[in-house]
Structure formats: structure tokens, C-alpha cells
Amino acid sequence: MIKMVVAMDKNRLIGKNGQLPWHNKEDLRHFRNTTINQTILMGSKTFLNLPKKLLDRKILVLTRNRDLVIEDENVKIVHDINDIINKYKDSNEVLYICGGAKIYEEFFPYADELIISLIEGDYVGDAYFPSFEESFTLIEEIQNETFILRRYQKR
Numbered sequence: 001m002i003k004m005v006v007a008m009d010k011n012r013l014i015g016k017n018g019q020l021p022w023h024n025k026e027d028l029r030h031f032r033n034t035t036i037n038q039t040i041l042m043g044s045k046t047f048l049n050l051p052k053k054l055l056d057r058k059i060l061v062l063t064r065n066r067d068l069v070i071e072d073e074n075v076k077i078v079h080d081i082n083d084i085i086n087k088y089k090d091s092n093e094v095l096y097i098c099g100g101a102k103i104y105e106e107f108f109p110y111a112d113e114l115i116i117s118l119i120e121g122d123y124v125g126d127a128y129f130p131s132f133e134e135s136f137t138l139i140e141e142i143q144n145e146t147f148i149l150r151r152y153q154k155r
Contacts, residue, residue, distance in 0.1 A: 008115040015127030018049040046100040101127040114152040
């Protein structure tokens with residue numbers, strides 16, 4: 001099963017210069033609680049721009065760069081998106097896609113669920129999440145103190 005977990009503003013903005021355009025501790029806590037002890041996948045730019053190490057997760061880093069080396073036993077570099085899709089698409093094991101924008105676009109057709117943190121406010125940035133409303137149905141909405149958590153399921 002493939003799930004996407006993403007924080008965005010009302011305009012689907014997700015990034016600015018490889019970073020989040022905001023700092024929201026409550027959403028970061030939600031991300032940690034959602035992905036702890038799980039397998040997550042992100043692109044190399046997203047991984048290399050992380051402000052700190054993500055503990056207690058198996059991390060797959062998708063890259064075309066065959067020379068990239070990451071010295072961490074919890075990180076595996078992968079190069080073939082089809083291998084990942086074939087492994088997780090019809091599996092009971094969940095893979096959480098965590099960005100960036102290009103990775104979301106590539107995995108979007110295969111996502112079973114979207115876990116979206118809607119961050120309040122107006123921000124400026126350069127990376128956006130794909131339009132999803134036509135392909136997914138809202139199944140849950142939870143108002144948190146600083147963001148709205150929305151879960152969508154593929155139609």
C-alpha cells in the first residue's frame with residue numbers, strides 16, 4: 001500500500017528552496033507519529049535538506065545519482081521507481097511517500113491514500129503538490145490547533 005504524507009498550504013504549496021516554507025511543531029509531531037517505525041521514501045534533495053536525522057524509520061532515498069552514498073544503516077538508496085511500485089502497490093506493507101514535489105508527482109498515480117496537513121496562512125515558495133481532488137475522496141478531517149488533518153482515499 002502506498003500512502004502520501006504531506007504538509008501544504010491552501011494553494012498546495014509544499015516547499016521553498018528545498019525547505020518547508022513554515023515551521024509547525026504540531027505538524028512535525030504528527031509526521032513523526034505517522035511515520036515512526038514505518039518505511040518512508042523521499043527524493044535525495046528532500047533527504048539531504050532534512051534539518052535533522054529521522055530516527056526509528058526505514059528510509060528509502062530515490063535518486064538517479066548512482067554515485068550518492070549515505071552512511072546510515074537505516075537509509076537505503078534506490079534507483080528504480082518501478083521496483084518500489086511493484087513491491088508496495090498491492091502489498092499490506094505500507095510505504096509512506098514524503099516528497100519532494102517530483103517524487104509526489106511520480107508516485108501520485110499509485111497512491112492509495114493521501115494524509116494531508118493543511119497549514120494555515122499564506123506562504124511563498126516554489127514547490128507544489130499535484131492537484132488531487134478529482135482522484136481522491138475526503139474520508140476524514142480533524143481540526144488541530146495549528147493545522148487541519150485531512151485523509152483522502154483513492155476513488
